[in-house]
Amino acid sequence: MRLKELSAISGISQASIKYYLREGLLQPGRQINQTLAEYDEGHVERLRLISTLRRLEVPIDSIRFITARIDDPECSMSDLLGYVQLIMLGREPDFSRPPTPEHPAVSRLVDDMGWSRRPGQTLSLLSETVRAITDLGVPVSDDVLLGYARAADAVAEVGTGVTLRADTRDRAVLIASVGMHSYNKLLLSMVAVAQASAVVSATDA
Amino acid sequence: MRLKELSAISGISQASIKYYLREGLLQPGRQINQTLAEYDEGHVERLRLISTLRRLEVPIDSIRFITARIDDPECSMSDLLGYVQLIMLGREPDFSRPPTPEHPAVSRLVDDMGWSRRPGQTLSLLSETVRAITDLGVPVSDDVLLGYARAADAVAEVGTGVTLRADTRDRAVLIASVGMHSYNKLLLSMVAVAQASAVVSATDA
Numbered sequence: 001m002r003l004k005e006l007s008a009i010s011g012i013s014q015a016s017i018k019y020y021l022r023e024g025l026l027q028p029g030r031q032i033n034q035t036l037a038e039y040d041e042g043h044v045e046r047l048r049l050i051s052t053l054r055r056l057e058v059p060i061d062s063i064r065f066i067t068a069r070i071d072d073p074e075c076s077m078s079d080l081l082g083y084v085q086l087i088m089l090g091r092e093p094d095f096s097r098p099p100t101p102e103h104p105a106v107s108r109l110v111d112d113m114g115w116s117r118r119p120g121q122t123l124s125l126l127s128e129t130v131r132a133i134t135d136l137g138v139p140v141s142d143d144v145l146l147g148y149a150r151a152a153d154a155v156a157e158v159g160t161g162v163t164l165r166a167d168t169r170d171r172a173v174l175i176a177s178v179g180m181h182s183y184n185k186l187l188l189s190m191v192a193v194a195q196a197s198a199v200v201s202a203t204d205a
Numbered sequence: 206m207r208l209k210e211l212s213a214i215s216g217i218s219q220a221s222i223k224y225y226l227r228e229g230l231l232q233p234g235r236q237i238n239q240t241l242a243e244y245d246e247g248h249v250e251r252l253r254l255i256s257t258l259r260r261l262e263v264p265i266d267s268i269r270f271i272t273a274r275i276d277d278p279e280c281s282m283s284d285l286l287g288y289v290q291l292i293m294l295g296r297e298p299d300f301s302r303p304p305t306p307e308h309p310a311v312s313r314l315v316d317d318m319g320w321s322r323r324p325g326q327t328l329s330l331l332s333e334t335v336r337a338i339t340d341l342g343v344p345v346s347d348d349v350l351l352g353y354a355r356a357a358d359a360v361a362e363v364g365t366g367v368t369l370r371a372d373t374r375d376r377a378v379l380i381a382s383v384g385m386h387s388y389n390k391l392l393l394s395m396v397a398v399a400q401a402s403a404v405v406s407a408t409d410a
Contacts, residue, residue, distance in 0.1 A: 077408050161407070164408065185334050186335065196290065199282070
């Protein structure tokens, strides 16, 4: 299909498509002659991913980072989804930074839960979060961590299967990012309701 | 104590204190003469709360909203903490907006969990979140909601007691806001690690 058709099918303006091509988020079409290029279903799918990520307010640089990893056969599925996680938590994957040493409480937890230590970025984020919280003077006991980890395991079961059954990497990233964005919001609103309910019970008692 | 001493004890500049007084976040001191006012321990505590909320990137308008409720004896503890929750989830409490009707799945859930329906704002947020997610095309089954709710209940137990044992409302809000900010981050990083681990197990299998 030509640019005009790609725009009609994807619902994205030709100007935006040209911008994504310039920015390298979208691979160039197959060049037919100097002014015409042919696009395919892969381009439609990529545009669907880009427009979804933009709607979720992911910055262009982070989208470029992710699409480059989708197109890189050396990047494994678990690394790819690890990057999606960091980005959906509002972080920018930064290779110039040395990895954070594991927080001792996190090491114990990962062993207790039988969790994998890959991909490392996600585990670094957890260690950093535990450090930031203790720096604020908020206690983080092993019991609290374990309680949260069990809750997290229950939550993680939802969606992982659906993501991995996707037939393209673009589609897997789309499902994973919408899922994380949505379910993270859901979880936090749910915790707020549960806490509010606990406060009401306690103050009525 | 005088302004100078209040500034030294709280570690907040006199200019900032004057700004908080002008903005109504801090109650005026007891006027001794036309140029001198006397401040007390309550002012120190309020400044501690304000500077913590600013460090957590809460906008000044939201801080003003919260401090006004702390000072309003008509505002119950559970309503007060409900507002803190909304603000820590990045929302501004808005009284001009009609309350969101309960999502049917949320109604069933609240009944199943035996949760309180007060304060209503938090429940509205949950209903809105469920609606936003289904609008995105992401399925939200009763089973998923129930699984999340159980996890949320486990998480909510942590901290509620500590908050309610605080001996002033300023202190309760301080503990609640730092706790929510920290533990929400912790929970999301934990879910990310659990998901990453589930992906690694599934793709290795």
